[in-house]
Amino acid sequence: MCGIFGSFGFIDTDLLKKALRLMVNRGPDSEGTFVDKDVMLGVRRLSIIDLKSGNQPIYNEDKSLVTVYNGEIFNYKELRAELEKAGHKFYTESDTETIVHCYEEYGVDFVKKLNGMFSIALYDSRSKKLFLYRDRYGEKPLYYYYSKGCFIFSSEIRPILAYEEIHPELNIKELPYYLNYRYFKNPDTFIRQIKKIVPGTFIQVSKEGIKEKRYYTFKKENKTLELSNLLDSSVNLRMRSDVPVGLFLSGGLDSTTILHYMRQDKEKIKTFTIGFEGHEETNELKNARSVSELYGTDHNEITISCNDAIKSLGKVIMHMEEPIADPTAVSSYFLSKAASKKVKVVLAGEGADEIFGGYNYYGNMQSYRRLKPLKPFFGLLKYVPQKAIDTLFNYPGGIGVEGRERLLELSKKSDFEVYNDFITLWKDYNIVLKEKLHFNYTPIKKDIYDEVFYRDITGWLPDYILTRVDKMTMASSIECRSPFLDYRLVDSYGGKDIGKNILRKVMSTKLPADVIKRRKFPFFTPLQKWFDEGMKEYYQSVFDESEIIRKLFDKKCLEILIDKHNSSPLISSRKLWSLMVLEKSISSLDVSY
Numbered sequence: 187m188c189g190i191f192g193s194f195g196f197i198d199t200d201l202l203k204k205a206l207r208l209m210v211n212r213g214p215d216s217e218g219t220f221v222d223k224d225v226m227l228g229v230r231r232l233s234i235i236d237l238k239s240g241n242q243p244i245y246n247e248d249k250s251l252v253t254v255y256n257g258e259i260f261n262y263k264e265l266r267a268e269l270e271k272a273g274h275k276f277y278t279e280s281d282t283e284t285i286v287h288c289y290e291e292y293g294v295d296f297v298k299k300l301n302g303m304f305s306i307a308l309y310d311s312r313s314k315k316l317f318l319y320r321d322r323y324g325e326k327p328l329y330y331y332y333s334k335g336c337f338i339f340s341s342e343i344r345p346i347l348a349y350e351e352i353h354p355e356l357n358i359k360e361l362p363y364y365l366n367y368r369y370f371k372n373p374d375t376f377i378r379q380i381k382k383i384v385p386g387t388f389i390q391v392s393k394e395g396i397k398e399k400r401y402y403t404f405k406k407e408n409k410t411l412e413l414s415n416l417l418d419s420s421v422n423l424r425m426r427s428d429v430p431v432g433l434f435l436s437g438g439l440d441s442t443t444i445l446h447y448m449r450q451d452k453e454k455i456k457t458f459t460i461g462f463e464g465h466e467e468t469n470e471l472k473n474a475r476s477v478s479e480l481y482g483t484d485h486n487e488i489t490i491s492c493n494d495a496i497k498s499l500g501k502v503i504m505h506m507e508e509p510i511a512d513p514t515a516v517s518s519y520f521l522s523k524a525a526s527k528k529v530k531v532v533l534a535g536e537g538a539d540e541i542f543g544g545y546n547y548y549g550n551m552q553s554y555r556r557l558k559p560l561k562p563f564f565g566l567l568k569y570v571p572q573k574a575i576d577t578l579f580n581y582p583g584g585i586g587v588e589g590r591e592r593l594l595e596l597s598k599k600s601d602f603e604v605y606n607d608f609i610t611l612w613k614d615y616n617i618v619l620k621e622k623l624h625f626n627y628t629p630i631k632k633d634i635y636d637e638v639f640y641r642d643i644t645g646w647l648p649d650y651i652l653t654r655v656d657k658m659t660m661a662s663s664i665e666c667r668s669p670f671l672d673y674r675l676v677d678s679y680g681g682k683d684i685g686k687n688i689l690r691k692v693m694s695t696k697l698p699a700d701v702i703k704r705r706k707f708p709f710f711t712p713l714q715k716w717f718d719e720g721m722k723e724y725y726q727s728v729f730d731e732s733e734i735i736r737k738l739f740d741k742k743c744l745e746i747l748i749d750k751h752n753s754s755p756l757i758s759s760r761k762l763w764s765l766m767v768l769e770k771s772i773s774s775l776d777v778s779y
Contacts, residue, residue, distance in 0.1 A: 188213045188242070188256040189660075191345050192227040192307050194316045194337040194391045198349075202228050205345035211505070212256070212341060212660045218242045220252050224393075225309050225316060229254035232663055234531060235262075237428050240280030247275050250311050251286040256341050257304030257326045258667065259284055260423040265299060289317075297388065297401055301423065301672065305341060305383070316391040322402045323537070323671050324372070324385030324648025327656055331380050337391050343380060343507045347775060352379055356734070356772060356779040362625035365615040366606075368511035368764055369650040376509050376768075377777055385648045402673070404643060404680060411678045413692045420672035421447035424533055432456035432529035434521060434666075435483070437473025439686060440535030440544075442701050443693055444669055445481055448533070454484040456528050460521045463491040465712040467582045473704070480698065488524045490517070492719035495711075499724075499770065505661035509771035510654055511764035513711035518658035526662035536655055537670035540642045543635075543684035546579060547608040551634065552684055554596070554604055564597040579756075583714035586754030588613065601634040611761050618743040639681035713763060714755035722748065725762050732769045734779055739765070 189212030191205040199221060206217055206228045213230025220227040220243045229242045235258070242254045259265070262281035265288060270276065274287040285306060288296035294317060297306070303325035308317045318339055320328045330339040331346050340346045347354055357370065357378040364370050372382040383389055386402035421444055425431055433448065435441045435457040448455055459474035471487055478485035495516045502519045525532055539545050567575070567590070575593065576584030585592075592607045599607070616622050629637050652668075659666040670676075679688060694702050713721070729735050729744050744765070751758040772779075 188232055189230040189341040190254045190256050190307055191340045194225055195335045197221060197226055201348055202226050204348045205340065206230055208345045209342055211663055214663050216241050227252065227254045227307055227309060232665060234665060235428055236278055236280035239278045240282060242282055244282045244286060246286040246290055251289060253285045253306060253308040255282060255285060255304055255306040257302055259300050259302040260426060261301040295401055307339065314392060317388055318383060319388040320383040320385055322386045322673050325652050325668060325671060327653060328383045329380055332396055346380060354379060354775060354777045356777050362615055362623045364509060365612045366610040366625060370508065371645045372649055406681055407677050411674060413688060416675045418447050420669040420675055422449055424667040424669050425449055427531050429530040431531045432458060432525055434532055434534040435459050435474045435477060436470045437477045438704060439701060440538040442477050442697055444533050444535060446696055454482060457483040458486045458521055458525045460488045460517050462712050463489050465715055468710045468712045486524060488520055490520050492716040492721060496720055496724050503767060503770040504774050506657045508653060509768045510650055511767045512650060512654045513713050513763055515654050515658055517711055518654060519661060522659045522662040522664055526664045531665045533667050533669060535670060536651055536668040540647050541670055541676055541680050542686040542689050544686045548684045550608050551605060561597040565594060567593050581756055582710055583756040585756050588754035588757045602629050605634060605638055611757065611764060618739045620738060620740055636681065713759035717751055717759055725766055728766050728769055734772050735769045737779055
């Protein structure tokens with residue numbers, strides 16, 4: 187795991203030095219640079235594999251190719267054997283060196299050979315072209331700026347903004363998407379001048395300009411490989427490391443499955459779980475503790491309070507950079523900070539809910555389809571007790587009055603609109619925005635379940651879940667690996683299941699019955715409870731002091747949103763969090779509007 191930075195079309199070594207200083211947290215172990223006539227490459231390294239000789243940049247035999255990269259190539263040993271057989275000479279034991287030799291052997295599409303998580307910068311001095319690759323599902327971030335022949339790329343946004351010619355402006359036309367879904371979808375960011383490389387694509391940069399090409403597109407495979415073997419292979423590839431590997435353990439199906447397949451002979455596996463002070467209904471501590479005892483792990487528990495969260499928000503949002511309204515970023519920050527004292531690498535269950543249809547809204551959509559013939563009678567929901575409706579959605583806090591209103595409107599809506607109502611925050615974002623903005627989203631697939639899966643795997647997963655994981659682990663200089671995102675597993679099982687039935691069936695003979703039967707419980711931050719423990723005052727102070735919020739949003743509507751929190755706690759708390767995160771992100775990077 188590392189942080190990379192570079193440019194094409196101009197040289198500014200002072201900028202290179204400053205940019206790398208800004209990413210020390212991503213790579214505290216070493217720094218490396220490459221400077222040519224029109225190209226700069228830089229890297230901050232977190233040493234995981236080949237600690238002694240694996241420092242970057244890495245070259246091919248005649249140094250006509252040079253690369254810096256962020257991530258891990260998990261099948262590097264198999265690739266190395268294949269490349270050595272073809273005559274390539276290696277001078278390190280690192281996974282990085284397979285990149286330059288694979289490019290030599292297989293050309294620009296070599297990336298299809300890689301099983302890993304990565305953002306790669308590779309410069310070919312013979313063709314005078316720079317290539318930038320991002321992994322299939324967006325586990326590793328890669329941002330860029332391009333204007334008038336000047337191209338800059340980086341693992342983070344802040345180093346790009348060190349280039350003084352950029353005056354960051356809010357990407358106002360994409361703001362409605364953020365208000366609906368809590369993130370900015372690739373290739374856009376919240377800064378108008380900065381883009382993200384789309385997962386599964388690469389960009390070629392030359393004096394003629396930039397060209398983008400997709401090397402990977404998810405397609406449902408007819409042939410399904412045996413899941414247990416895939417899981418075993420994926421986990422053990424991700425155990426390859428020259429430093430200790432731990433596990434983020436919730437005690438649920440996903441993380442317990444990973445623990446089952448982990449191999450660590452020399453010492454106990456270190457596991458880490460977080461809980462919330464005074465809120466047992468949202469804690470995973472008990473479940474994780476029981477699984478830890480069963481497997482004999484070296485278990486570590488962390489507990490945080492609302493006050494801890496408020497004090498950390500400045501650092502959390504600074505490291506996140508993008509406004510991603512995921513309150514679990516706070517939990518991830520503290521969990522990673524604790525884990526970094528004992529390990530340099532952790533495995534986690536990210537991706538399982540997207541691949542196996544584990545989110546509650548998949549089940550809600552399934553229930554909706556079964557009840558669809560009863561649409562004319564949906565109005566009777568107004569007679570169902572609010573508590574029963576809240577329980578239906580399986581959250582510690584109720585959907586409340588606003589949620590009930592959405593349910594009552596289902597009889598008037600299409601399947602796609604129903605799905606939107608299950609996952610979006612704002613019924614009408616123009617109520618609070620001073621400037622009327624148009625939200626445009628066109629469904630891609632014909633079948634609603636295909637559409638849900640497609641949006642999850644191309645947007646929600648890379649731009650929300652995986653960005654949060656990367657930024658919060660990197661804030662504490664540790665690497666997180668996600669076994670469920672092995673492309674062989676995704677291609678075989680992605681979009682084929684709802685409720686993780688396939689995974690439960692395969693693991694039913696391997697895991698305890700209580701883990702298999704345990705209902706899906708979200709990694710949930712008690713925002714609703716924190717509202718009365720200090721978060722309400724924090725929101726008010728942020729909104730009162732913010733020039734951007736006052737320019738963009740109607741103050742009276744914000745006050746109503748705070749006042750009505752208790753009538754729709756789940757939805758209101760997420761709306762308030764989204765606005766707070768937007769404001770803090772804008773001010774953190776000095777973005778203008």
